[in-house]
Amino acid sequence: MKTELEHRARPFRGLPAFLWTEVLVQAHEELAMATSMIVQIVLLVFVWVLNPGLIGVALVGAVLFSMFAMGQRVLNEAAYIRIDHKVSDLYLASPLSAEAYFLGISAGVLLVYLAPVVVVATLATVVVHLAAAEVLLLALLAVTVWLISASIGYVFSTAFRDNRAIWAYSSLFFNIFGVLPPVFYPFGLFPAPLRPIVLLMPPSAAAAILQAAIGVTVLTRPELWLASGGLAVEGVGLFLFAAYWARRTVRGG
Amino acid sequence: MWGFGFVRAPFSPAHGVVRAAAGESPHAVDARLPPAEGCRIPPRYGRRTALRRRSGAMTGEALRSTDLRKIYRSKGAPPTEALTGVSMVVHPGERVALLGRNGAGKTTFLRIASTLLRPTSGTIEVFGYDADRTPDKVRPYIAVVPQEGKPFFHLTPREQIYSYLRARGLGRETSKARTQEALDRMSLTEFADRLSITLSGGQRQRAMVATVIATEAPLLFLDEPTIGMDPFARRSVWESLRVLTRRGSTILLTTHYLDEADALSQRLYIIDRGTVLVSGTAEDLKRSVGGTLKVLLPEGAAEVERFRTFGSCVADGESLTVIAAPERLGELMDVAVRSHLTATVGPVTLEEAFLRVVGRSIHED
Numbered sequence: 360m361k362t363e364l365e366h367r368a369r370p371f372r373g374l375p376a377f378l379w380t381e382v383l384v385q386a387h388e389e390l391a392m393a394t395s396m397i398v399q400i401v402l403l404v405f406v407w408v409l410n411p412g413l414i415g416v417a418l419v420g421a422v423l424f425s426m427f428a429m430g431q432r433v434l435n436e437a438a439y440i441r442i443d444h445k446v447s448d449l450y451l452a453s454p455l456s457a458e459a460y461f462l463g464i465s466a467g468v469l470l471v472y473l474a475p476v477v478v479v480a481t482l483a484t485v486v487v488h489l490a491a492a493e494v495l496l497l498a499l500l501a502v503t504v505w506l507i508s509a510s511i512g513y514v515f516s517t518a519f520r521d522n523r524a525i526w527a528y529s530s531l532f533f534n535i536f537g538v539l540p541p542v543f544y545p546f547g548l549f550p551a552p553l554r555p556i557v558l559l560m561p562p563s564a565a566a567a568i569l570q571a572a573i574g575v576t577v578l579t580r581p582e583l584w585l586a587s588g589g590l591a592v593e594g595v596g597l598f599l600f601a602a603y604w605a606r607r608t609v610r611g612g
Numbered sequence: 613m614w615g616f617g618f619v620r621a622p623f624s625p626a627h628g629v630v631r632a633a634a635g636e637s638p639h640a641v642d643a644r645l646p647p648a649e650g651c652r653i654p655p656r657y658g659r660r661t662a663l664r665r666r667s668g669a670m671t672g673e674a675l676r677s678t679d680l681r682k683i684y685r686s687k688g689a690p691p692t693e694a695l696t697g698v699s700m701v702v703h704p705g706e707r708v709a710l711l712g713r714n715g716a717g718k719t720t721f722l723r724i725a726s727t728l729l730r731p732t733s734g735t736i737e738v739f740g741y742d743a744d745r746t747p748d749k750v751r752p753y754i755a756v757v758p759q760e761g762k763p764f765f766h767l768t769p770r771e772q773i774y775s776y777l778r779a780r781g782l783g784r785e786t787s788k789a790r791t792q793e794a795l796d797r798m799s800l801t802e803f804a805d806r807l808s809i810t811l812s813g814g815q816r817q818r819a820m821v822a823t824v825i826a827t828e829a830p831l832l833f834l835d836e837p838t839i840g841m842d843p844f845a846r847r848s849v850w851e852s853l854r855v856l857t858r859r860g861s862t863i864l865l866t867t868h869y870l871d872e873a874d875a876l877s878q879r880l881y882i883i884d885r886g887t888v889l890v891s892g893t894a895e896d897l898k899r900s901v902g903g904t905l906k907v908l909l910p911e912g913a914a915e916v917e918r919f920r921t922f923g924s925c926v927a928d929g930e931s932l933t934v935i936a937a938p939e940r941l942g943e944l945m946d947v948a949v950r951s952h953l954t955a956t957v958g959p960v961t962l963e964e965a966f967l968r969v970v971g972r973s974i975h976e977d
Contacts, residue, residue, distance in 0.1 A: 376778035380767070383775065387766030387807065444765075448758035449823065452726040452833075454751050455779045610747070611729045 381467025430508025510601035709877035
């Protein structure tokens with residue numbers, strides 16, 4: 360049997376075990392789990408009251424919004440472990456790789472909070488009559504939004520020394536990226552001059568692509584390229600940057 | 613079972629107190645220490661790996677720092693020099709304590725040694741690997757109890773220890789067995805399956821120490837490991853650390869409990885303002901203050917001049933404390949009797965020696 364010293368250093372070493380640790384930690388947060396969909400449900404009710412015909416768009420948006428909200432949880436969790444518990448050093452000064460630490464926190468949060476998102480996605484599939492290809496597109500966009508959001512969340516978590524400052528910023532992200540842009544409502548209702556901006560924001564870009572796929576919104580070719588290209592670049596770029604940043608910040612930045 | 617063939621590394625002989633002379637490079641302190649003989653890497657932890665080491669490959673040192681400096685720079689504040697050239701050697705199987713006042717540089721040193729902080733200059737090697745340039749090679753050899761670290765509140769101590777061992781790459785059975793042993797050793801069995809959020813501060817700290825002890829890593833860094841623990845728990849930790857070093861692990865710890873350093877460490881370094889003031893055994897340090905006996909004369913302050921010839925004297929209000937060598941105790945007591953003074957005799961404690969060494973440094977500045 361190999362001893363721990365005989366393993367070669369590699370990225371994501373120790374990920375499964377640390378991921379399981381995070382799942383165990385998060386799974387005990389029953390209250391947080393119970394309230395994880397409150398904002399989405401409130402926004403769904405608003406849309407349903409104002410225009411029941413848009414509930415399908417709002418349901419799809421709720422899935423993407425929920426995946427984006429995971430990033431905020433990563434921000435809070437990573438900062439909590441480092442600032443409040445001061446237990447990050449235990450893991451980072453060990454054979455567990457820094458990349459595994461970052462991805463373990465992110466994926467742990469995802470696994471624990473995924474179940475209600477799957478319920479909403481199933482509801483969206485039924486209400487909007489999504490075809491198989493559209494379901495796959497929804498899944499792909501949801502994963503991309505999560506990856507971007509988790510990467511941003513982790514990187515920002517390393518910048519703070521006080522959790523109270525994080526509360527303010529996470530609320531800002533949550534509202535600027537998730538509530539304000541056309542995620543719960545059609546992209547076409549958003550003022551035209553500002554559309555390029557929201558097409559660079561992960562949740563609204565993903566929502567616009569999906570709305571176009573199901574025929575709710577018409578995107579011009581440049582808009583489609585901007586949204587899809589932006590998501591691809593942000594997804595790959597931010598994930599790689601977060602992995603690099605995780606390694607770099609192990610040693611005090 | 614997880615028992616492994618650690619051969620206890622022979623403890624290097626007491627080096628005696630080595631004090632940095634005025635103007636002398638701190639590096640020179642360790643340069644004057646005799647080299648350890650016969651120390652070797654615990655076989656289970658990769659003799660093969662150890663032989664592949666580059667610099668310092670055959671020196672048999674668990675840790676060596678040379679002229680290590682760290683300057684913290686932050687916007688809007690003047691640079692802070694936390695380490696001003698720390699040179700230190702820790703041999704395999706040793707228990708070494710780093711002592712110093714708050715802000716002396718102990719934690720900074722530990723963080724650099726444990727690959728969590730980069731030095732500004734100087735070198736630091738762990739089992740021959742450069743901790744600054746090749747941290748990935750160092751990390752399998754080390755485990756860290758962070759200062760003020762708390763276990764995950766929503767894990768039980770058993771889950772905490774087991775999952776940490778698994779994350780370090782240990783197998784299921786090994787992790788399970790080591791978890792149970794660490795729980796037993798730290799008297800945590802009763803609380804092993806309760807969420808840490810329901811435990812007291814001292815019990816949580818025990819869970820943190822148990823987590824690191826269970827790794828049986830070749831080099832353990834413990835930053836104030838017994839803070840908040842009751843005297844029984846502290847002794848459990850001490851005993852666990854002694855067992856670990858008997859099996860070949862090396863311990864470098866910081867503490868503000870001088871009795872702990874006295875009881876536990878085989879050698880100690882006193883750091884102040886980023887510099888090693890002295891290193892040696894606790895006994896040597898006590899002797900270095902002029903004697904191993906402390907004579908307290910509750911009303912002797914007025915007679916201080918009569919006692920100066922016996923050793924260093926500290927007057928505090930009406931009382932006088934004299935640090936004296938045992939062979940002069942009879943003579944000293946005669947003087948006390950002739951002066952109609954009562955006297956209490958006790959051993960010099962490490963705390964008194966520490967206060968004198970650090971106090972002298974402050975005074976010199």
